[in-house]
Amino acid sequence: MSTIKEQIRADLTTAMKAKDTLVTGTLRMVLAAIGAEEVSGKAARELTDDDVLKVLARESKKRAESASIFAENDREELAAKERAEGEIIARYLPSQLDDAELAAVVDQAYAAVAEQTGDAPTMKQMGQIMGQATALAAGRADGKRLSAAVRARLQ
The missing domain is CATH 1.10.1510.10 (Uncharacterised protein YqeY/AIM41, N-terminal domain)
Known part of the structure; x- marks a missing residue:
């Protein structure tokens, strides 16, 4: 259980x-x-x-x-x-990431996708970055907030 x-x-x-x-x-x-x-x-x-x-x-x-x-x-x-x-x-949920931690997660996901593709990611790779960032955040960030941070990083 x-x-x-x-x-x-x-x-x-x-x-x-x-x-x-x-x-x-x-x-x-x-x-x-x-x-x-x-x-x-x-x-x-x-x-x-x-x-x-x-x-x-x-x-x-x-x-x-x-x-x-x-x-x-x-x-x-x-x-x-x-x-x-x-x-x-x-009370039962893990603590949420603050803005600095969220930015670090997005940067790490961005770098991982850049390494995989060998190029700087664009909006076309947003799904890949979101997949990486979601796994790294592990439920400690709302999807809407994470998506906004990824979009800001890609622009």
Whole structure:
């Protein structure tokens, strides 16, 4: 079993004993998403920590998008709830790269593609650079942020 999933289950038990309804509800939703991912596809399988992190990142992104939509529609109480749930989920995600670290990852990916092609990469090689940079970032940077950094480096 995934160690992250075990930690979430343990934290759920603690939250239930403390009668913390927000944390309890959020962790139950996260475990349901992990369970749904485990049974999706042709064969049921046990998720690895990397797979669980992908599910957590997806759930966190959903909360951020919902919060922004609620805020745009003057539903601040619902936006605050979504933000709070996102913060709870973020506890289990690796820390995000800051701008300097992100630039270093993009530079490293750029250099790797330049070495492979033997030429300075252009926008045509953006997909290759993104593939390298995504692997190097290992879930510690949002795809949109990573894409923007790669585009800036190529221009």
